[in-house]
Amino acid sequence: MVINCLVVDDEPIAREGILEYIRQIDYLKPVAQCKSAAEAAGLLQKNKIDLIFTDIQMPKLSGIEFVKALADPPLIIFTTAYSEYALEGFELDVVDYLLKPISFPRFLKSVEKAQSYLHARIREVSITEDFFFIKCNGKIEKITMDEVVYIEAMANYVIIHTRQKKYITYLTFSGIEEQLPAHLFVRIHKSFLVAISAFQTIDGNEVITGSVRLPLSRNYRNEVMSRIESRFIKR
Numbered sequence: 001m002v003i004n005c006l007v008v009d010d011e012p013i014a015r016e017g018i019l020e021y022i023r024q025i026d027y028l029k030p031v032a033q034c035k036s037a038a039e040a041a042g043l044l045q046k047n048k049i050d051l052i053f054t055d056i057q058m059p060k061l062s063g064i065e066f067v068k069a070l071a072d073p074p075l076i077i078f079t080t081a082y083s084e085y086a087l088e089g090f091e092l093d094v095v096d097y098l099l100k101p102i103s104f105p106r107f108l109k110s111v112e113k114a115q116s117y118l119h120a121r122i123r124e125v126s127i128t129e130d131f132f133f134i135k136c137n138g139k140i141e142k143i144t145m146d147e148v149v150y151i152e153a154m155a156n157y158v159i160i161h162t163r164q165k166k167y168i169t170y171l172t173f174s175g176i177e178e179q180l181p182a183h184l185f186v187r188i189h190k191s192f193l194v195a196i197s198a199f200q201t202i203d204g205n206e207v208i209t210g211s212v213r214l215p216l217s218r219n220y221r222n223e224v225m226s227r228i229e230s231r232f233i234k235r
Contacts, residue, residue: 012035
């Protein structure tokens with residue numbers, strides 16, 4: 001399994017140091033480097049990134065503010081020269097917190113932890129046409145496909161809203177989207193995936209399902225309308 005990596009740091013020497021470490025590990029792929037969080041946010045819209053190495057103290061937008069702003073963040077490893085940020089960093093459920101200067105053995109230990117997280121996420125979703133299993137609150141839960149109403153991104157977790165209850169599980173939003181049957185679900189927003197059978201009304205820029213109104217993003221509107229129109233009754 002290849003892990004696509006992004007390095008974010010306003011110091012060129014620090015970026016190159018992390019990239020050099022990445023190049024020495026065969027399952028890591030250095031996709032890009034950015035000198036600011038704003039630049040990284042734009043890059044995430046265009047590339048599949050599994051793991052971000054980001055500094056914390058950067059101009060305009062800090063690494064912590066950057067991670068908090070992501071609706072569906074990849075795995076995060078903070079790299080910083082300031083230990084006082086450690087607690088706040090771990091509260092964001094990041095993989096690790098590396099204090100500069102970073103030794104290669106410490107770096108390797110951190111990325112092995114990230115690799116274990118990614119393998120665990122793949123194992124935790126087992127989807128067939130009719131049902132799938134997830135881990136939730138220390139238990140394994142079976143969810144029938146036709147019970148799912150919508151799925152919501154929440155930091156490093158997703159919330160699966162069914163007709164009876166909701167489940168919070170440690171999965172990436174993009175990961176669960178890739179494994180659900182594409183003909184049954186459609187993305188309506190960067191943070192919402194909805195079962196097509198659960199659509200009741202499209203009202204302007206909102207999708208209504210039961211008593212819930214969900215935002216319909218302009219970026220996904222054409223795909224949503226195409227999927228809905230394919231089910232129109234023809235004259």
